Amino acid sequence: MKLIKLFFIAILMVGCASETQQKGLDEVAEIYDAKVSYSKGFSSSLGKKTVKRFNVKLSDSKSLDSLPIAESSANIALTVFKNFDDDEKNSYTHIYT
Secondary structure: OHHHHHHHHHHHHHOOHHHHHHHHHHHEEEEEEOOEEEEEEEOOOOOOOOHHHHEEEEEHHHHHHHHHHHHHHHHHHHHHHHHHHHHHHHOEEEEEE
């Protein structure tokens, strides 16, 4: 029973955006006039480094449709990353947009 409680607490902690993460997401939403959502995840394989990712998804943005995808993706990732605190910058290996 304790294991189940610990599992749910861990899920709640991983599933919430910190204040700095939310600040970055809000900045992206303002720049692109879009709805922004996020998720967090990880993948791990025996003998390989664990990949920890922060996923950002934009929707309902008319301006984003007219911009080059590679430049927009890089700008979105950088905007989110620059708002992370030092611990967050070191804890994620990838930001997907």
